[in-house]
Amino acid sequence: xxxxxVCKWQSPDTQGPSPHLPRAGGWAVPRGCDPQxxxxxxxxxxxxxxxxxxxxxxHGVIAAADTRSSCGSYVACPASCKVIPVHQHLLGTTSGTxxxxxxxxxxxxxxxxxxELREGQLPSVASAAKLLSAMMSQYRGLDLCVATALCxxxxxxxxxxxVYSDGTRLQGDIFSVGSGSPYAYGVLDxxxxxxxxxxxxxxxxxxxxxxxxxxxxxxxGSVDLFHVQESGWEHVSRSDACVLYMELQKLLEPEPxxxxxxxxxxxxxxHRAAEDRExxxxxxxxxxxxxxxxxxxxxx
Amino acid sequence: VDxxxxxxxGIRGTNIVVLGVEKKSVAKLQDERTVRKxxxxxxxxxxxxxxxxxxxxxxxxxxxxxxxxHKLTVEDPxxxxxxxxxxxxxxxxxxxxxxxxxxxxxxxxxxFDDDGISRLYQTDPSxxxxxxxxxxxxxxxxxxxxxxxxxxTEDAIASDSEAIKLAIKALLEVVQSGGKNIELAIIRRNQPxxxxxxxEVELYVTEIEKEKEExxxxxxxxxx
Numbered sequence: 001x002x003x004x005x006v007c008k009w010q011s012p013d014t015q016g017p018s019p020h021l022p023r024a025g026g027w028a029v030p031r032g033c034d035p036q037x038x039x040x041x042x043x044x045x046x047x048x049x050x051x052x053x054x055x056x057x058x059h060g061v062i063a064a065a066d067t068r069s070s071c072g073s074y075v076a077c078p079a080s081c082k083v084i085p086v087h088q089h090l091l092g093t094t095s096g097t098x099x100x101x102x103x104x105x106x107x108x109x110x111x112x113x114x115x116e117l118r119e120g121q122l123p124s125v126a127s128a129a130k131l132l133s134a135m136m137s138q139y140r141g142l143d144l145c146v147a148t149a150l151c152x153x154x155x156x157x158x159x160x161x162x163v164y165s166d167g168t169r170l171q172g173d174i175f176s177v178g179s180g181s182p183y184a185y186g187v188l189d190x191x192x193x194x195x196x197x198x199x200x201x202x203x204x205x206x207x208x209x210x211x212x213x214x215x216x217x218x219x220x221g222s223v224d225l226f227h228v229q230e231s232g233w234e235h236v237s238r239s240d241a242c243v244l245y246m247e248l249q250k251l252l253e254p255e256p257x258x259x260x261x262x263x264x265x266x267x268x269x270x271h272r273a274a275e276d277r278e279x280x281x282x283x284x285x286x287x288x289x290x291x292x293x294x295x296x297x298x299x300x
Numbered sequence: 301v302d303x304x305x306x307x308x309x310g311i312r313g314t315n316i317v318v319l320g321v322e323k324k325s326v327a328k329l330q331d332e333r334t335v336r337k338x339x340x341x342x343x344x345x346x347x348x349x350x351x352x353x354x355x356x357x358x359x360x361x362x363x364x365x366x367x368x369x370h371k372l373t374v375e376d377p378x379x380x381x382x383x384x385x386x387x388x389x390x391x392x393x394x395x396x397x398x399x400x401x402x403x404x405x406x407x408x409x410x411x412f413d414d415d416g417i418s419r420l421y422q423t424d425p426s427x428x429x430x431x432x433x434x435x436x437x438x439x440x441x442x443x444x445x446x447x448x449x450x451x452x453t454e455d456a457i458a459s460d461s462e463a464i465k466l467a468i469k470a471l472l473e474v475v476q477s478g479g480k481n482i483e484l485a486i487i488r489r490n491q492p493x494x495x496x497x498x499x500e501v502e503l504y505v506t507e508i509e510k511e512k513e514e515x516x517x518x519x520x521x522x523x524x
Contacts, residue, residue, distance in 0.1 A: 115374075119382060127374035134373060155414070 049218025051180030051209055052082055052093035053188060054149040056160040056173050059198050060229040061151035063093050064205035066180065066213050066241060067221035078221040087112060088232040090128060090152035095177040096145035096165065104146055108132050125152035129161035129169050137167030149175045151228050158228065180212030180219035187211050198227070202236060210248055213241040307438040308337065308348045309448075309470045310408040312420040313463030317410040319348045320467040321483045322438070322475045338485040340493045342367040345380055345411035346485060350437040351425070352404040359403055363387050380411040380419035384429045392427025402426070406437045412489050434466075440474040447473050460488065461504075465511075468504050479505030 052065035065082035068075055084092050084105045090112075094101035111131050116122045123131070129150050136144060146165040153159070162170045162177070174192055176184040187208040196204070206223055213219040223244055225236040306322035321337045340346045341363045349356040366386050370378045378386075387407060395402045402425045409421045422437065423429040434452045436444035447470050457463045468482060475481050482505075484496040 118385075119379065123374055124376060127376055130373060130375045 049216075050082060050095045050178035051176070051184055051212035051216060051219040052095050052149065052178050053174075053176035053181070053184045053205065053208055054093050054151045054160055055175070055188060055192060055201070055205070056151075056158045057192075057194050057196050057201055059158075059196075059201070060153060060227055061091075061158045061160055062201050062205045063091050063149070063151045063226040063228070064209050065093050065224050066209055066219040067224060067238070068213075068219055069098055070218045075220075080221075081224060083224055083226050085233060086128065086150075086152075087116075087122060089122070089154065089228065090125060090150060091226055091228055091233050093149045093151070093177065095147040100144050100146045100165070101148060104132065104136060105148075107135065111135075122154070124154040124156065125150055125159035125161060126154075126171070128152070129163050129171075133163045133167050133169040136163070136165045140166050147177045149177060151226075153228050153230055153232075176208070176212075178216075178219065180209075180216035183212040183215045184208040202227070206237075206239065206244060207248060210241055210244040214245050305350055305439040306337075307436060307440055307444060307471055307474050308350055308408055309434075309436045309444055309467050310348065310410050310420045310422075310432070311434045311448075311452075311457065311463050311467045311470075312410065312418045312432070313457040313460065314418070315489055316460040316463050317412070317418045317420060317487050318463050318467040319346065319408065319410055319485045320471045321348055321485075322471060323481045323483045325481065338483065338493075338495065341383060341409070342377060342411075343492045344377060344413075344487065344490075345383055345409065346487060346493045347407050347409040348437075348485075349405045349407045351406055355403045356405045356407070359387060359390065359405065359407070362390060376414065379413045380409060380421060381413075381431075384409045384421040384423060388423045388427045388429040390427075391423060391425060395425075395427060408435060408437055411487060416489055418489070434470075436470065443474055444470050460486075464504055465508055468501070469508055472505075472508070 049070045050066060050068070052063070054061060054063045063083050067077075067079050067081065069077040069080040080098070082094050084094055084101070086092055086105060086109050092101075092105055092108075094105070108128065108131065112123055112128055115127075132148075132150070136146060144165040146163070148163050150161045150163060151159075160172060160175060162168070162172060162175045173194070174185075174188050176188060185208075188204065191200075191204045191207070193200075202225060205225055209219075209223045213221075213223070220241055222238050222240050224238050227234050227236050306324055308322070309318075309320040311318040311320075319338050323337075326332050338346060338348045339360050341360065345367070347360070347363075349359075363383055363386065367378050367383060370376075370382065387409070391403050394400045404425055406425065407423045409423065410419065412418055420432045420435065421429050422432055422435050434448045436448065438444075448466075451466060451469070455462070456466050464484065464486065467484065468479070471482050472478065479502050480498070482501050484501050484504075486494050486496070488494070
């Protein structure tokens, strides 16, 4: 110890989360400059704008997102994947700067893998969220933009956490992130129930993202749907957003044969057929003032 | 140098972990409460040590800080294995650095993990650690361990009171002057550390003595 002090040698801390990135404030900017202002004025215009959502229900966690990667008014990629798998039982929806999200998710994967090897078991979703938010809060004020929902299944069942790059970490049942989130929230808040069936949940997620892509300029492309269950995560589908929205609209149109059970004869895909069979609505009312939303708009 | 080599016994039961410690008889003017061999590291983990008391203080302090840091970083309480590994790593660092000497303590670390399983670990000054079902450290560790090997059965640890009695019986093998010099602590699943008062220990000791007498009577009846 005495020799160490004389030589002023610091033992590297191998226990703490260390992404081996330059420490906060260690970015190369012209001397005398405030990094944040510099980046804001001269930095690259980074990709923003998206619709992602995630919600937790009895049978797991659903994560859905659009696939449009926009850079200002330029669509950088119409078919990007905004749901990143972290490990077998953990997904993250990404919103904000694509590059930041991708980097920090790789760092999170590394941290979780190391902990899994050390402890003999994967950390819980709460731990993963804590680690991510702690790592990112060290870079607060440097224009990081990562708004993500961690969806996972751990020892305590389905879990959902929202993590933002300023260090915010919230647990919840429903989260929607991105420029299209207000539109998605509208649909989600209307149709969410913890006791939904899996098909209902798929329908709700697709519906919410489709509506958001319809109204938000920065969301579009396709709709990705993921489901985290006890056995791990599963990529359920990728459907084109415009087609999806049109199908939803078709379901709203009044049918020529008006019957009380409101069965829509036209579902093209198996899951929609299952959905319609589940609905049993009373006399067909489609007035917006109804307390129950008309059956059609909830199903896809 | 205050060296504490009195007997320590740790027993891992199904629903309970027991730490029994041989109490040093204190001087008349000394306040007994300041002589503590069993320390809580967190709500669900505690440890007893044998060796240099001052060294133990440093280790326990670091372990307590680590328990809270772990909760801060990952939201979950430490597993018993994690904190044992931390203490062992700490001890090992001091065996491989210049200008330092190793920590002169062996520790028994007991507790419950999140999954509800009881754990007992022993560490030594070299920094190795092992899991045990029941173990003893101190100057008569060998004798006590032999007793435990003979008497640690599934029945013996099935109920809480049986596990406690086993710990006391093990200590009584080597402790002079009986129950007065035994300190006992238990952790039950999802409950914090509980230190037994002298009276409660006495109750168990009398029960053990009664059982012993009855066993002897039975034996003598049989032989007749």
